[in-house]
Amino acid sequence: MAQRVLKRADWTIVVHRNERADDDAAVKSYIEDAWRRKRDSVAVVITQIDKVNELKDKRTEFKVDEEEDLQYLSEQEKHINSEMTKIKKQLKTTPRKSEFLITLNEQRDLYAIHEKHIDIKRLEILIARRSRQLEHEFRTFHSALTKGTYAGGAHELPVFCVTSTEYMKHLEPYSPLEPPGVSVQRSGIPALRHFLLNLPHKSGRSLALKRHCDIRVRALLSSMALSCSGFRPMLRRELLRKVVTNAVESMLMCCGRVIKEFCSDNILEVKDRFEIRESIWIEKAEALCDKWAKYNPAGHLAFVRNEGHWKTSACGTANWNNSLIQIMRDDMEPVLNHLCDHGLPHLRSEFLLTFDDILEDMQTQIRQCLRNTVQQQVKSATYLRFFDTLEKQKGSITASMDSLVEPLQRSTRLLISKCMSNNETAPFTANMQSLYLECEQSQATKGKGKRMTKHAVRCETFKMGVCDRRKGPYTEVKTCFLNKFGSVFTKWETRLRTEIYPIIEQIEHDFNQVFPEREESSLSKESQAVIGAAVRKAQAVLDGPIRESLAKAGIPMESTMPNMVQN
Secondary structure, eight states: OHHHHHHHOSOEEEEEESTTGGGOHHHHHHHHHHHHHHTTOEEEEEEOTTOOOOTTOOSSOOOHHHHHHHHHHHHHHHHHHHHHHHHHHHHHHSOTTOHHHHHHHHHHHHHHHHHHHHHHHHHHHHHHHHHHHHHHHHHHHHHHHTTTTTTTSTTSOOEEEOOHHHHHHTTSOOOTTSOOSSOTTTTSHHHHHHHHHTHHHHTTHHHHHHHIIIIIIHHHHHHHHHTTSOOOOOTTHHHHHHHHHHHHHHHHHHHHHHHHHHIIIIIHHHHHHHHHHHHHHHHHHHHHHHHHHTSOHHHHHHHHHTTTEEEETTTEEEEHHHHHHHHHHHHHHHHHHHIIIIIHHHHHHHHHHHHHHHHHHHHHHHHHHHTTTOHHHHTSHHHHHHHHHHHHHHHHHHHHHHHHHHHHHHHHHHHHHHHTOOSTTSHHHHHHHHHHHHHHTOOOBOSSSOOBOHHHHHHHHHHHHHTOTTTSHHHHHHHHHHHHHHHHHHHHHHHHHHHHHHHHHHHHHHHHHHSOSSOOOHHHHHHHHHHHHHHHHHHHHIIIIIHHHHHHTTOOOOSOOOOOSOO
């Protein structure tokens, strides 16, 4: 269940309490898994940051101003303790009903408040230092994991150190003598809330909504508006219709050509890389198997029983699966990442450039046909409206390609993460599990032939299983990636036809609306009037309530839509 949720999630937030957060290997493991699934879509939240009192911790130094503040706070604390001692002595000797007793009690309360604020300020300094330590630790790990790709930039690992307990105290009335332990800002919750509320923007949801309202809805209204004004039949209509029809057919045909070129340039490259690097991987895997075969029999068996991840006093700590998959990562991740980060965006660009070239050529041919014979028609608002709508259809194609390629990239990233990991659901792990079971059941060989101990048979079985070119883990990963990516890409092609083809065919429909074969009848004009009223109403809603609501959410729309329908 958790794995399914993580696959669908746009962001992963790793949460751990402050105590030993930087020493817990599980936290870094979660960060690594999340990064491999979604690259920069991971954040870290450290809770209970107020549980810190390590003045002598030298892993992270205090800043100069913090040291000065701590020294000043210590001096103030000594002064307050001295004054409080004097007040306590005076309270013992002062008559109960005297005015001086009231004054002494007020002074004691003021010193108590001051003492409490000293504790708050000291705690905030300790929290600031601890937060810097945790941020440095996790961001250094993240930078090493990403090979510096996201270090110090907009995609730097977000780390938040928070204390919800102290933040909640600010939401309720409290006594000046018992204020919350830290300020609202130092609790870290406001910064975390701001980050969480901005996640829809970071995950591209706001951009998708903007594209839908600004491009797709406008293109739909423009197409509807074209059918709402009557005009005379267009001269040379058949010639123009042929130009538009040829352009539409060319756009539909180019989809298959662009996809074929992508497969030959990118997918074939991945397949060839798997084939070329197999011998190198086997050579390195054999060296590791020989190294592990030198373990004593009991230690080797313990590792086999624990699927390669174990620790013994004689053999030390090791994770066989991780060591083997890391060789594959070093060899294959660069080309797989190139497929996801460059190949798929290039596929999008090729589609858009090809479509744009075809439409530009179509517009040029239409202008040439109309240049000398129908000067008045060329200048008409209706004719110009067709080209304006054509631009909106281009925008719809761009928006659709973006909405198609982005999920394909996410699916590919998830597939790369799954195939290049050694978690429980990975194909590499599944293959190795059966091999470990086979090794554990190995028996010594006897008889006239070559005699081998259980340990020798176990080591030989393990090495042969790992390096098996037909059924080994390397082949399992290669087959899994190529088959599943092929399945994902086939589904994507189907979705491409479902979303892009109607937009392309809409261009021909728009042409028929602008350049009809005959004059409209009175009934069609009545229908046009009804459609025109609906379009004007939709335009008002789009440029009114929808625009205002999106603006409040920080999603500005483009300039208002011109009135496309004649009253």
